[in-house]
Amino acid sequence: MRTSLNRLLYLLPAVFSLASSLENCSSAALCPRILADSNRDGLVNELDSNDRRTWTLDRGATFLPNVGDGASRCPVLDLVGDPLSNAELSRCHDASGDRLLSPRFAAPLSTSPIPDISPDAIGRIYADTERVRIFWKHGGVGVNATDHFSGVSDEWALVDQQLSFNASSLRNGIALALDGRELVTDPDIWDGQVKVFFEIKSRNETAQDSVVLKQAPVLLHHHLQRPEVVLSTAPGDPATSNIYNPASPWQAHFIQQLQDTLGADTNFTLFHQDVDIWAQDFFEPAYASMPGPNGTIIALRILLRSAQSTRAAGRQVFTQIRGPGIGALQPPPGSGFGHEEINSGGNIETIPPYVSRSEKSWPNGRIIMGKHFGIPPADAMVRFLQSQGNGGQSPLFLEAGWLAIGHVDEFVQFLPSSSSLTNFTIAVADTRSALGLLINIQAAGHGDIPAVSYDGDITPDARTLFLDTELVRNTTISGLLLDESLLAANEYAQQHIDDNLALLLEEIPLREEDILRVPVLFKEVTLTLPATPDGLPPVLDRGGRKVVSVFPNAVNGLVLGKRYIAPKQWGPVVDGVDVLAEAVEGVYTSVDMSVEFIDDYMSHHVRGGEVHCGTNTFREMGRWW
Ligand SMILES: *[C@@H]1O[C@H](CO)[C@@H](O)[C@H](O)[C@H]1NC(C)=O
Ligand SMILES: *[C@@H]1O[C@H](CO)[C@@H](O)[C@H](O)[C@H]1NC(C)=O
Ligand SMILES: *[C@@H]1O[C@H](CO)[C@@H](O)[C@H](O)[C@H]1NC(C)=O
Ligand SMILES: *[C@@H]1O[C@H](CO)[C@@H](O)[C@H](O)[C@H]1NC(C)=O
Ligand SMILES: *[C@@H]1O[C@H](CO)[C@@H](O)[C@H](O)[C@H]1NC(C)=O
Ligand SMILES: *[C@@H]1O[C@H](CO)[C@@H](O)[C@H](O)[C@H]1NC(C)=O
Ligand SMILES: *[C@@H]1O[C@H](CO)[C@@H](O)[C@H](O)[C@H]1NC(C)=O
Ligand SMILES: *[C@@H]1O[C@H](CO)[C@@H](O)[C@H](O)[C@H]1NC(C)=O
Secondary structure, eight states: OOOOHHHHHHHOTTTTHHHHHHSOOSBTTBOOOEEEOTTOSSOOSGGGSSSOSSOOSSSOEEEOBOOSOTTOOOOSBOTTSOBOOHHHHHHOSTTSSSSOSOGGGSEEEEEOOOTTOOTTOEEEEEESOTTEEEEEETTOOSOOHHHHHHOOGGGEEEOOTTOOBOHHHHHHOOEEEEEESSOOOOTTTOOSEEEEEEEEEETTEEEEEEEEEEEOOOEEOOTTSOEEEEEEEOOOOGGGOOSSSOOOHHHHHHHHHHHHHHOTTSEEEEEOSOOOOOTTTSEEEEEEEEEOGGGOEEEEEEEEEOSOTTOGGGGHIIIIIOBTTEEEEOOOTTSOOSOBGGGSGGGEEEEOSEEOTTOOEETTOEEEEEEBTTBOSOHHHHHHHHTSOTTSOOOEEEEOTTBSSOOGGGTEEEEEOTTSTTSEEEEEEEHHHHHHHHHHHIIIIITTSBSOOOOSOOOOOTTOTTOOHHHHHHOBHHHHHHOHHHHHHHHHHHHHHHHHHHHHHHHSOOOGGGOEEEEOOEEEOOOOOOOOTTSOOOBOOOSSOOEEESSOOTTSSEEETTEEEEEOOOOOEETTEEHHHHHHHHHHHTTTOEEEEEOOTTTTGGGTOOTTTTOEEEEOOOOOO
16 A cells, blocks of 8 residues: 555545645646645644645744855955955855755755656746745655755755756655745845745646745844853954054953853853954844754854944954854945944843733844934844844834943843743843942941052053043042032933833833842043044944943943853952942842952953953854744
């Protein structure tokens, strides 16, 4: 009995009317059927035959943009040894040719065997967009997921418009693989959906079937995902050091401490092709994933270069990090030219998964970005993030224009917390507790101790824009509290923090009492920016009053599960205890996090950022479906 179930179904349409109506048969013997992993179990089989011609958030096959560099073949220099342009750099990846270089990242499809097909029959397979590639497997028979995902590239050949499949292929069934040639950057151009047609012609008859797939959304990480790799920037080579890109002993000091704190068990990667120390800012790590067999997840990292075209450090996502399983995005042209701080990765953070107060579910969390008094971040990046479909994380905009640098990571942070219903809570910078702490110290009779306890070298260089010698060396707590402009600056900052928190709490169902308030004191600044060699300085000044943190900004640290790597506070020391550090630690330990301080005073704090700005993390890549 070699009669397949399929054949039975086709021969008995009256009995199996439901199943039969799902097919698109011209006659009993001419019944093409193409399947993909519509039920998202990582396999292509009978269970995928229902509802495969429409795609919803709950059902429908997905595929990945195959933009890694599996064989590390993509060049970074042209034939005469000059660096490639940004556009050229991004043009090369595994899906940029006609060979399937990384079958692991291609989605499986197959046509069902048609045992009774007439010998003259001819089949064609094609998609309704050229933004995907379809491959067929030489000698591939039927459906075998193990086979598919272990397939070596030479077994796969491109299915082009001219290719037709003969009757013996159609009889056996054809194993197929599909991947995306590009990222979805604008839904008006392409929303990531593709319809794949399977058409058979036999004598005077034609029959056609189809299946719909959609490209997986590109998602940003959130802090509840397990960290896998910590990244920062190598201290630089003194041999190539210059005033604009100095090899930095401060960065060496920072990296040493970070390395010691992370320990040997943490993957730690240093950018080494550019001395830009702001590893948080010149890119944003993301990923795309699809179901693999047996509950596994097949995922590809996609590093989003910041929309700052003259920030050379961003090129490292292509020139240093791209490789097997890691691809990158060059933001599309149209905005983000130059180097505006609003477009840094530190101005892009992610709320962990939640259901909003209005009951909208954000199963992958939701992005927050800062605008600067009505000016939004680069349209190209915003559109890209908004384009990732309903499964995506469409950004919520906060106000960050009141900060000299203007990044959301300077005042808000999401922390794992088992005590809240959402599994996370919000930490915000808080000037009230910072001022209260200083007032208490003064009231206890210690008003004349130095406010800042940093006692190391404070030799300035071209980038120590926010170094305040008078503050570090010559300001007491009472002196600080007497400064009316400081009090006014903190009122101003607090107003913006309160407004931003209110916006978040309108959305996220956390209670006031769940919110962590991290003591941070601000002061107002006016800036004179140094010129850069290309005459295009980072643009900070968008108008309005600007503040920076007085002490290293404690909310701007690195969250690694329950570990928190925070900037060493250098707060007032009373009876041998840094009172500010103690208060900061108390806030984080209230949600069972352990705080480890590292000194970033000269390496980052006086340059406009902290530990978080100087680092980045690749985290576990989860399922979105
Ligand atoms: C799935 O798991 C089963 C049982 O553990 C195993 O026999 C099978 O080989 C696995 N298949 C794949 C494709 O990994
Ligand atoms: C699938 O292919 C693998 C590798 O070629 C083979 O070991 C396995 O037996 C096949 N499974 C089925 C169900 O045909
Ligand atoms: C049908 O196509 C397959 C795959 O290209 C090929 O191996 C086979 O020889 C062809 N059969 C005939 C009868 O042409
Ligand atoms: C095709 O031809 C056969 C016999 O030659 C005929 O019975 C059948 O109705 C035709 N089908 C179509 C769709 O014209
Ligand atoms: C069924 O086949 C017809 C004729 O080829 C085609 O127009 C139609 O789109 C097919 N339906 C589906 C759902 O593929
Ligand atoms: C180190 O990185 C690899 C590759 O990204 C990952 O599989 C592994 O889990 C990481 N190790 C730790 C301890 O996070
Ligand atoms: C919180 O985490 C637990 C354990 O991982 C999980 O079962 C639960 O669904 C999570 N709750 C929310 C609201 O995500
Ligand atoms: C410290 O402050 C005093 C009084 O404001 C001033 O006279 C002195 O020059 C300052 N010293 C330094 C090192 O800034």
